[in-house]
Amino acid sequence: MAVIGYYRVSDDDQDEALQIDALNEAGCEKIYGDHGTSGAIVQRKGLDEVLADLKPDDTFVVWKFDRLGRSTIHLLLLLDDFRSKNIDFVSITQGINTDTPEGRIFYGQLALFAEYERELIRQRTKAGMAAARQRGKHLGRPRKLSDDDICTVVAMKAQGGITHAEIAEWFGISPRTLSRTLNQYTSDQKRIFSNDNSSRT
Numbered sequence: 001m002a003v004i005g006y007y008r009v010s011d012d013d014q015d016e017a018l019q020i021d022a023l024n025e026a027g028c029e030k031i032y033g034d035h036g037t038s039g040a041i042v043q044r045k046g047l048d049e050v051l052a053d054l055k056p057d058d059t060f061v062v063w064k065f066d067r068l069g070r071s072t073i074h075l076l077l078l079l080d081d082f083r084s085k086n087i088d089f090v091s092i093t094q095g096i097n098t099d100t101p102e103g104r105i106f107y108g109q110l111a112l113f114a115e116y117e118r119e120l121i122r123q124r125t126k127a128g129m130a131a132a133r134q135r136g137k138h139l140g141r142p143r144k145l146s147d148d149d150i151c152t153v154v155a156m157k158a159q160g161g162i163t164h165a166e167i168a169e170w171f172g173i174s175p176r177t178l179s180r181t182l183n184q185y186t187s188d189q190k191r192i193f194s195n196d197n198s199s200r201t
Helices: 017-026 045-051 072-084 101-134 147-160 166-169 174-201
Strands: 001-007 030-035 059-062 086-090
Touching: 001 017, 001 045, 017 030, 030 045, 072 086, 072 101, 101 174, 147 166, 147 174, 166 174
Parallel strands: 001 030, 001 059, 059 086
Antiparallel strands: none
C-alpha cells in the first residue's frame, strides 16, 4: 500500500521543485519524474517506470492532471486501468481523489467529455459503413472488433497521444490483430470511395 508520486516538466528551463515539494507533502514514499519532456511524447521513461511499479492498493499522486496524460483519451485509459487494479489516483491541484465520491463524479464527467469527442468521429465513420451496406457492398471478412469498436479506435487515433499497443490492450486483442483490422477497414473505405466516384462519372 505505497503512495507513489510522479512529476513532469516540459523543458530544461523549468524547475520541478514545486511539484516534488507538493508530492512530498502528500506523503509520497517514492517519486518518479520526467524532466525536459513534453506531455505529448508517447514514451516517457519516468512514467513508464512508475506505471510498472504500481500495485493494487497503492496510491498514485500527481501535482496536476496535465502532468500525466498524453491526451484526454490516454488519461482515461490510465484512470480506468488504475480503478480496475484498485489503485487510488490523486491530483493535488484539482483536489481529485478517485477513491472519494467526488473523485468518481469527476471521473464520470471526464469520460463523458471524451466520449463526446469520439462520438463525432464515430458518426461520420458509421455513416460511411451504413451507406456501403445499403449499396450492397461487402466490407471484408469478419473482424474481431465490431463496427462500434472500430469507430472508437479511429477516434482514439484521431485524438492522438496514445500508442497502438495501448489501444490493442484496451480492446483485449493483440497489436497485430488491431493492425490487420485497421488495414482491412482502410482498404474497405478506399474501395467504397473509389466505387462512389466511379458511379458519379
